[in-house]
Amino acid sequence: MIRQIFGILVGIVLGLGVLPASASTTISALRVGPEPEQTRLVFDLSAAPQYSYFTIDDNLPHRLVIDFKDTKLAVNLATVPTNSLLINKIRTSKPATPGGTRVVIELTQKLTPKLFALTPKDQFGHRLVVDLPGQSIQRSEQVLSVDQLQQRKVTIAIDAGHGGNDPGSIGPTGLQEKRVVLSIAKALAEMINADPGMQAYLIRSGDYYVGLRGRSRKAEEINADLLVSIHADAFTSPKPRGASVWVLSTRRANTELGRLLEDKERLGDVLAGIDSSEAEQNNQLQRMLAGMQLDSIMTIGYEAAKEVVGELAKVTQMHKREPQHASFAVLTAGNVPSMLVETGFISNPAEEKLLASNKHQQQLARAIYNGIRAHFIRKPPDGTSFATSRAIEHVVKRGESLSLIAQRYNTSVAAIKQHNKLNSDTLRVGQKLQIPSSR
Ligand SMILES: [Zn+2]
Incomplete structure (x- = not known):
């Protein structure tokens, strides 16, 4: 039932494809396709891509940065449907070299992307494929009886x-x-x-x-x-x-x-x-x-x-x-x-x-x-584990974010913030947090 909706939303956005004199290559489209185990992005280009990439994982959000050399972007990234659990946002940033294009993919988790170019085949021209591993759509889940x-x-x-x-x-x-x-x-x-x-x-x-x-x-x-x-x-x-x-x-x-x-x-x-x-x-x-x-x-x-x-x-x-x-x-x-x-x-x-x-x-x-x-x-109901649980103390270490800590203790950022009366998401090293535990 839901798969039909996904199918419709895996859209194709075509750009205007105007080739400027300064850049030798044009990105004419970007397609994003979430699958159960990965999200595949395909850039359509007017020539073989000259690119390099790196990831940023030491501060949030996790990002994949792709630099296209001598390339113009003819796609409005804001209109590309990004219906994947792994992608927060796709945007541009200041290019690494003049006449180039920098595309930044903001990710919802740390991951190791795979990138490869494809040569023209059938109705497709030059392409750059970006595979992001990880659960990208919601699978059907167990229902408790x-x-x-x-x-x-x-x-x-x-x-x-x-x-x-x-x-x-x-x-x-x-x-x-x-x-x-x-x-x-x-x-x-x-x-x-x-x-x-x-x-x-x-x-x-x-x-x-x-x-x-x-x-x-x-x-x-x-x-x-x-x-x-x-x-x-x-x-x-x-x-x-x-x-x-x-x-x-x-x-x-x-x-x-x-x-x-x-x-x-x-x-x-x-x-x-x-x-x-x-x-x-x-x-x-x-x-x-x-x-x-x-x-x-x-x-x-x-x-x-x-x-x-x-x-x-x-x-x-x-x-x-x-x-x-x-x-x-x-x-x-x-x-x-x-x-x-x-x-x-x-x-x-x-x-x-x-x-x-x-x-x-x-x-x-x-x-x-x-x-x-x-x-x-x-307000824990009487007799539930929420009523009897004790909080655990966690000392914040370098590089730890609230979401990381919440994940580790199987709780939520909201619960930790509430328990510690925090007004912001910023943590400092050595800060003591009471983790609401339900064990
Ligand atoms: Zn209703």
């Missing part, structure tokens, strides 16, 4: 909105919400399950529909500490964009967007032939109220949502910078705190493109994960 869930882990029920006959919102080029949100949900589940203190349960793990009550009931059944419902919605005009996070309110939403989203959510049940009447929902609310837990459940949901908003704001534009209130049926999950994440507006052409990209999906999932984790580190 109910009996694999452990008691001492913080349990997150993940609900990918819509599915099956209910595609959810559809973007201007036909991108379906149900597909985007399933990809984000799976990526989020994988991140959570890689965390020793947490585990995820995917309420919907394929392209099928689950009734709204069925979704929240599942979260109750597995005693989830939090239910996260993931959506990417649309508005009646293409202009609105940005993410927002919604939490349960006992009243109907008082904004136009909130009401629209509530109706959209119900539409799924209507399409699936499930009756989710207001009466049934009110019953559920009454049951929660009778348990006198509603306040604390809504407070936990709100606090967790606030953390997620803060993390999402780092990777995407926000439509709202505070959690919003609405009475989504799916959020009414007994004594389980809940939130609904609108990852962006699929109706906005620019955001539709972003939401289709595996890299952006991963960033959104990472932000949601960081936010949830930060919340549960701060």
